[in-house]
Amino acid sequence: MVISRGVSATRTVPEAVHRRRWLILAVLMFSLLIVVLDNSILNVAMKTIAAPPPTGLGATQSELEWAVNAYTLVFAGFLLTAGLLGDRLGRKKVLLGGMAVFGAGSVLAAVSDSPAQLIAFRAVMGVGGAFVMPATLAILMNVFERDEQPRAIGFWVGGVGIAIAAGPITGGLLLEHFWWGSVFLINVPVVALGVIGMLLLVPESRDPDPGRLDPLGVLLSIVGLVVLAYGIIRGGELGDFGDPRVLGAIGAGAAVLAVFVVHERRSDHPAFDVSYFRKPAFSAAVGAGTLVFFAMMGVTFFSVFYIQSVRGYTPLQTGVLVLPLAVTQLVLAPRARLMVERFGPRAVCTAGLLLVAAALAGFTLLGRETPIWVLEVLFFVQGTGMAYSMPSVTTSVMQSLPREKAGSGSAINNVFRQIGGALGVAVLGSVLSTSYRAGIQDRLRALPSGARHTAGESIEGTLAVAERMGPAGRALVRPAHDAFVHAMHSTALCASAAALVGAGVVALFLPGRPESRGSGGAAAAQHGTEADPAQAER
Numbered sequence: 001m002v003i004s005r006g007v008s009a010t011r012t013v014p015e016a017v018h019r020r021r022w023l024i025l026a027v028l029m030f031s032l033l034i035v036v037l038d039n040s041i042l043n044v045a046m047k048t049i050a051a052p053p054p055t056g057l058g059a060t061q062s063e064l065e066w067a068v069n070a071y072t073l074v075f076a077g078f079l080l081t082a083g084l085l086g087d088r089l090g091r092k093k094v095l096l097g098g099m100a101v102f103g104a105g106s107v108l109a110a111v112s113d114s115p116a117q118l119i120a121f122r123a124v125m126g127v128g129g130a131f132v133m134p135a136t137l138a139i140l141m142n143v144f145e146r147d148e149q150p151r152a153i154g155f156w157v158g159g160v161g162i163a164i165a166a167g168p169i170t171g172g173l174l175l176e177h178f179w180w181g182s183v184f185l186i187n188v189p190v191v192a193l194g195v196i197g198m199l200l201l202v203p204e205s206r207d208p209d210p211g212r213l214d215p216l217g218v219l220l221s222i223v224g225l226v227v228l229a230y231g232i233i234r235g236g237e238l239g240d241f242g243d244p245r246v247l248g249a250i251g252a253g254a255a256v257l258a259v260f261v262v263h264e265r266r267s268d269h270p271a272f273d274v275s276y277f278r279k280p281a282f283s284a285a286v287g288a289g290t291l292v293f294f295a296m297m298g299v300t301f302f303s304v305f306y307i308q309s310v311r312g313y314t315p316l317q318t319g320v321l322v323l324p325l326a327v328t329q330l331v332l333a334p335r336a337r338l339m340v341e342r343f344g345p346r347a348v349c350t351a352g353l354l355l356v357a358a359a360l361a362g363f364t365l366l367g368r369e370t371p372i373w374v375l376e377v378l379f380f381v382q383g384t385g386m387a388y389s390m391p392s393v394t395t396s397v398m399q400s401l402p403r404e405k406a407g408s409g410s411a412i413n414n415v416f417r418q419i420g421g422a423l424g425v426a427v428l429g430s431v432l433s434t435s436y437r438a439g440i441q442d443r444l445r446a447l448p449s450g451a452r453h454t455a456g457e458s459i460e461g462t463l464a465v466a467e468r469m470g471p472a473g474r475a476l477v478r479p480a481h482d483a484f485v486h487a488m489h490s491t492a493l494c495a496s497a498a499a500l501v502g503a504g505v506v507a508l509f510l511p512g513r514p515e516s517r518g519s520g521g522a523a524a525a526q527h528g529t530e531a532d533p534a535q536a537e538r
Contacts, residue, residue, distance in 0.1 A: 012145065013142070013143060013144070013145055014203075017143050017203050018143075018145070020201055021143045021144055021148075021152075023201050024139070024140075024143050024201050024202055024203075025140060025143075025144075025152055025155060025156070026197075027194065027197035027198055027201055027202055028136040028139060028140055028156070028202070029136075029155065029156060029159040030190070030193065030194050030197060031095065031099060031132055031136055031194040031197075031198070032132065032133065032136045032156070032159060032160065032163070033159065033163050033190060034099075034102060034132075034187050034190045034191060034194070035102070035129040035132050035133055036160050036163035036164060036167075037163045037166060037167050037170065037187075037190075038106070038125070038129075038167075038183075038184070038187060040163070040164050040166075040167025040168060040171070041167040041168070041170055041171040041174075041183045041186070042067070042068065042171075042183060043068075043167070043168070043171075043304065044167070044168050044171030044172055044175065044183070044315040044319075045171055045175060045180050045183045046064050048175055048180045049064065049067070049115075049118070049180050050064060055180075056180055057112065057113075057114060057115050057118060057180075058115070059115040059118070063115035063116075063118075063119065064115075066119050067115070067118050067119050067122050068122075069233045070119045070120070070122045070123040070126065071122045071123065071125055071126040071129070072126070072229065072233065072418070072422060073123070073126065073226055073229050073230055073233065074123045074126030074127055074130065074226070075126040075127075075129050075130045075133075075418065076130075076225050076226070076229045076415065076418040076419065076422065077130075077222050077223075077225045077226035077229065078126070078127055078130035078131070078222065079130045079133065079134060079225070079411045079414050079415045079418065080218075080221045080222075080225065080272065080411045080412065080415055081130075081218050081221060081222055081411075082094060082098070082130045082131040082133075082134055082135070082411060083134040083135075083138065083410055083411025083412070084218065084272065084411070085131075086131075086134060086135045086138055086206075087138070087206060087207040088206065088207060088213070089206065090204045090205070090206045091135045091138045091139050091142070091204070091205050091206065092135075092139070092198060092202050092203065092204040092205070093204070094131050094135050095131065095132060095135035095136065095139065095198060095202070096195060096198055096199075097131055098127075098128045098129070098130070098131025098132040098135065099128065099132060099191050099194055099195050099198070100128070100191075100195070101124065101125075101127055101128030101131065102125055102128030102129055102132060102187065102191060103128070103187060103188055103191035103192070104124065104128075105121050105122070105124035105125035105126075105127075105128055106125060106184045106185065106187035106188060106191070107184070107185065107188060108121040108124065109121040109122060109124075109125060109181070109184040110181035110182070110184040110185040111181060112181075133410075133414050134410035134411040134413075134414055135410075136156070136410075137153075137156065137394075137398065137410035137413070137414075138205075138410045139202060139203075139205060140152050140153065140156060141398050141410075142203075142205040143203065143205075146399065149395060149398070149399065150336070150337035150340060150391060150392075150395045151334055151337045153391050153394050153395050153398070154333040154334035154335065154336050154337060154387075154391040155333065155334045156394075157329060157333045157386075157387070157390045157391050157394060158329045158330035158331070158332075158333035158334060158387070159330070160329075161325065161326040161327075161328075161329030161330055161333070161383065161386065161387075162326045162327065162329070162330045163326075164300075164322070164325075164326055166319070166326070167319070168315050168316065168318050168319030168322065169316060169319035169320060170183075170186065170319075171183050171315060171319075172314065172315040172316030172317075172318075172319060173316065174186060175315070176316070212269040213269075214264075214267060214269055214270055216263060217260060217263055217264055217267065217270060217272070220256055220257070220259055220260035220263060221257075221260055221272075223256050224253050224254075224255075224256035224257035224259075224260055225253070225257070225415065225419075226253075227249055227252050227253035227256060228249070228250060228253025228254060228256075228257065228419070229253070229418070229419065229422055230249050230253070231246055231247075231248075231249030231250035231251075231252075231253055232250065232419070232422045232423055232426050233422060233426060234246050234249060235250070235426050235427075235430070240430075241426075241427075241430070261274050272412065276400065276401060279400050280509040280510075281396045281400050281509070281510060281511055282396070282397060282400035282401070283509065284396070284505050284506055284508070284509030284510050285392075285393045285394070285396035285397045285400070285506070285510065286397055286412065286413065286416050287416075287502070287505050288349065288353065288389075288393050288502040288503075288505050288506045288510075289390070289393045289394070289397070289413065289416060289417050289420070290416040290417060290419065290420035291420060291498050291499065291501055291502035291505070292353065292356065292386075292389065292390065292393075292420070292498075292499060292502050293417040293418075293420035293421040293424060294420040294421065294423050294424035294427075294428075294495075294498050295356070295357075295360060295424060295428075295495040295496070295498040295499045295502075296356075296386075296421070296424065296495075297420075297421035297422075297424035297425050297428075299360060299363070299424075299428075299491075299492065299495050302428070302429075302432050302487075302488050302491055302492075303322075303363075304318060305458075305459060305460070305484065306366065306484070306485070306488055307321055307375075309459045309460060309463060309481075309484065310368060310459070310481050310484055310485065311368075311372070321372070321375065321376065321379075322379065324376050324379040324380045324383060325379040325380070325382055325383040325386075326383065327383070328379075328380055328383030328384050328386075328387055329383050329386050329387045329390075331387075332383075332384060332387035332388065333386075333387040333388075333390070333391050334391075335387075336348065336352075336387060336388045336391040336392060337391070337395075339388060340392055340395075344511065344512040345392045345395070345396060345506075345510050345511055345512075346506060346507060346510040346511060346512045347512070348388050348389075348392055349388070349389045349392040349393060349396075349506045349510055350503050350506050350507040350510075351385075351388065352384075352385045352386065352387070352388035352389030352390075352392070353385060353389045353499055353500075353502050353503035353506065354385070354499075354500075354503050355381055355382070355384055355385030355388070355389075356382055356385035356386060356389065356499045357385075357496045357497075357499035357500045357503060358381065358385075358496075359378045359379075359381040359382035359385060360382070360492050360493075360495045360496035360499055361492065361493060361496040362377075362378045362381070362492075363378065363488060363489065363492035364489040364492055364493065365378075366378075366485065366488070367485055368478075368481050368482070368485060389506075392506075392510070393506070394413060396510060396511075397412070397413045398410065398413070424495070424498075427494075428491050428494055428495055431487075431490060431491045431494055432487050432488065432490075432491045433458065433487075435486065435487035435490045435491070436458065436459065436483050436484055436487040439479075439482070439483030439484075439486050439487060440462060440479060440480060440483040443475075443476060443479045443480075443483075444462075444476075447465070459480050459481075459483075459484040462476055462480040463476075463477065463480060466480070
């Protein structure tokens with residue numbers, strides 16, 4: 001007997017859940033919104049937080065960096081553990097717990113009296129965020145049938161893009177009317193609405209046979225990821241990855257993760273089955289996602305400085321200028337599945353990453369007075385490339401794993417992207433800083449040693465020193481702009497190269513066009529998993 005793919009008898013999702021699946025996706029995207037939105041909002045508030053009380057907290061540059069890094073450090077360290085606990089205890093429970101912790105951390109961060117308190121409460125928010133991010137994607141995989149998962153993931157990816165762009169706009173509006181703590185307090189109503197939606201709509205799901213707990217594996221993953229992320233972040237701060245402290249941290253983190261892999265391979269109840277990395281579709285997709293986030297986070301880092309420091313736009317205007325990047329993803333990402341069905345994930349993802357690489361290389365066209373529409377075109381091309389590549393990559397990762405392992409699969413997906421993003425900011429930030437210092441140092445020789453050091457750290461430092469010098473400092477402004485633009489060009493080419501490597505990886509290892517698009521077994525074979533029994537029944 002042949003059972004068609006569209007017949008309800010082939011469904012693995014309960015009918016009641018299937019009917020409300022798009023409402024569930026809306027709740028999941030709303031929950032994801034706060035995690036992504038919060039980090040982009042914080043970037044807008046940095047200058048205000050650095051101001052002396054009562055306007056801000058009087059935070060130093062190092063304290064501001066750790067307000068960001070504390071979140072990243074904890075978030076990366078707990079992602080895998082959060083995914084594993086979701087599979088074991090229930091993804092809805094983990095998601096609700098993560099939202100509650102994130103909301104509590106937001107309230108505490110908003111009322112912080114010192115930079116130290118802010119850093120500590122940002123770490124609390126990182127714990128909550130780590131439990132939210134993988135749970136949303138894992139639940140998505142369990143409420144949509146396999147043939148609808150690519151479209152749903154497209155909406156999920158598009159939602160991330162719009163949240164990134166909405167951050168600066170929201171932050172700019174809040175800071176125009178309220179105090180700096182409002183950028184954290186805005187999370188509270190979002191959390192409340194998200195929790196209500198989850199309680200009413202989101203079903204519980206878990207691994208029906210999770211096996212015994214692997215506490216040693218969980219501990220090794222947390223320690224290894226935290227130490228590795230710390231080393232990467234520290235290298236970016238110092239601008240020197242050859243520093244013994246940086247090498248020691250990165251080496252120690254890598255060593256602990258190597259022990260984790262050996263332990264997982266030998267264990268009869270591993271926290272995560274590392275044999276999944278033997279599947280080319282899984283490994284290639286994870287690697288490509290890591291490289292894309294490496295390139296994208298580094299570009300996000302310097303594009304904000306270009307728009308605000310060189311071109312003179314406000315944070316609110318910056319958010320508006322970034323909208324083409326976000327809106328393109330929101331509109332096109334859900335439609336990427338149509339291209340994949342026609343041409344296959346390999347061709348679509350490779351073409352998308354080539355577009356990303358071209359857009360990043362296009363930043364070399366930008367100068368101090370380039371028409372701003374050129375930047376908008378680059379953001380549009382970049383967003384188009386992301387819209388067609390990231391859903392394909394994410395779908396390949398998630399469909400390479402059994403549905404009951406969706407939480408750990410989502411966590412692995414996000415862990416590697418976080419590491420790639422942290423490396424992008426650190427490595428490309430170091431390239432930017434080194435190139436900028438080389439371009440501006442001759443202009444700073446006449447300054448006192450203290451001012452020379454401050455002015456040479458970044459374009460913001462140079463412009464701050466120039467402002468304190470009054471009319472005499474105006475001679476530094478144009479050289480600072482020129483030095484930054486040159487440094488941006490060098491950094492953009494490095495980011496473009498990373499995206500090109502990602503394109504090469506997916507071109508070699510992602511599955512091509514399925515021979516029979518209507519066959520569930522063929523589609524499943526492309527992703528290295530078995531077809532559902534009902535779909536394979538003959």
